[in-house]
Amino acid sequence: MNTKISWLLTGLLFTILWSSAATATKIALLDAQPLVVAVCRFGIAALLMLFIAHGILRQKLPNRIELKQLAIYGLLNITIYLGIYVIAMKEVTASIGALTIAASPVFISFLSVFVLKKPISVQVLLALLICLFGFVVVAWPLFDGVSVTVKGLILLVSCMFSYSAGTIYFSSKKWDRLHLLTINGWQTLLGGIFLFPIMLITYKSGANHFDKNFWIGTIWLATLVSVGAVWLWLKLIKEDAVKAGLWLFLCPIFGIIIAAILVKDRISWHTFAGVALVLSGLALSQYEKRTETPME
Template sequence: MYIKQLQYILAGLVFAVLWSSASIATKWGLQVSQPFVLAITRFCLAGGIMIFISHIMLKHRLPHGNEWKQLFAYGILNIGVYLGLYVLAMQHVSAGLGSLFPATSPVFVSVISALVYKQRITAKILFSLSLCLIGIVVAAYPLLMKSYASPIGLFLLLLSMLSYSLGSIYFAKKNWQKLNILTINGWQTILGGLLLVPFMLFYYDRSLNTYNITFWSAVSWLAFVVSIGAVQIWLYLIRQDAVKASFWLFLCPISGFFIAWLLANEPIDAYTGLGVMLVIAGLALVLKRK
């Protein structure tokens, strides 16, 4: 009993650190490569490995019929648009802010779900959304003043979170006919990445890309540790208890700002603390409601 509880807690802590580390790994990769080159290399590597494990090693069936359309639509929202905008935004914002936005996803999902399903948006949902948005502004304020962030970067992050939230709703709404989760994750990663290929080819500048140890370290971390490792840990957590699992998102902005401070010397001050607390408060309201 105690061993299982310890295993669950350890898994939650590791998930929060790995998930929030994506922003600093992205910043490192962008030092030596263009955004879409970094993103597509990551998606091809992670998606290819997941598809190989799912179909070759575990012998899971291939998608068929309408499942391909669903995978493509989900991949566009969850990979192509969301992570495409995210990697662009990371050129203009700090790693800490990059880890703060994804933690707000349950709040955005609640608001968009109410709009999609034509439900009444309660005062509690609006209040939680307001807390999150105010928290982001407060945390971003000193970073804007010190050129660690820009308005266009924050705007791109906001658009990316809207796409991610729409993708989450789309995934929950569709019938996947017991298609294995590793199969879904692998194919949506590949198909979503294909959306970015024309943009990569159009903007590609060989002089801006250096395929050195920094590039491959960032790609490997994003592919293996985040896209595969952190996601699989998340699946383990939600299988135990979906509601309890969501509370591990509380640690993501905290660990994200700490990692950015430790590895990238990004500033942490009273604004950072207050902003993170407001975001966590808004997230807590939504998760408590659920």
């Protein structure tokens, strides 16, 4: 297949799958508690990835030091980030969830200022403020106590800082000995194990009906998002990291379209204005990265 066509198809498929995560989560949450959905998702995804990594590809098992690193990464990236994210999604729309995921590079740029001790720039601070304002604009007409709550929006924004911390932690460690599928499988498994006791404590049998909605949403998240979309993303950044980042600009648009079609999210001028703001913040963040690269 032509290289350009292959690149376009890979990027388009990644965008659709990555953008579908918020809607799939909302579908799974129709008849189940958030942490039940999360633990089942992580369990299925981890077992699938580890089976492929160790059972089929015969990749090396992590050693004790690597397991410690994977545990920390899983705690930040799975237990805290996705644990809080799935709880927040109970109280916000799929559209807002999709917007937040798409804006993750902005949060990473902002948090790296503190973790990596870089001086804060006007671009990074402005990008974060623009994105936050964009979330509020989209959510404003939905603050009716049902579609969107202040608590849900705060949880959603807060969990992005844990995701950013996990990304920065991952980039600061050496993983040369381990296959990427091994890393993702183990951090998902360990993160899910850390979340399991909390799920048991909060479990309410009457709130969970393992029906069609639960299994469609959960299996979609476990296979096509946790495994499929991540693999496609790694494929894209391996070919061209800068060009790969451009696909993130399509994620808010696809996410809102998918949410409108499948879970009937409302679209208004607030939606378009909020998306424009988030995209502007993301563009400003990407510009900041490009201008800093030659100096590093």
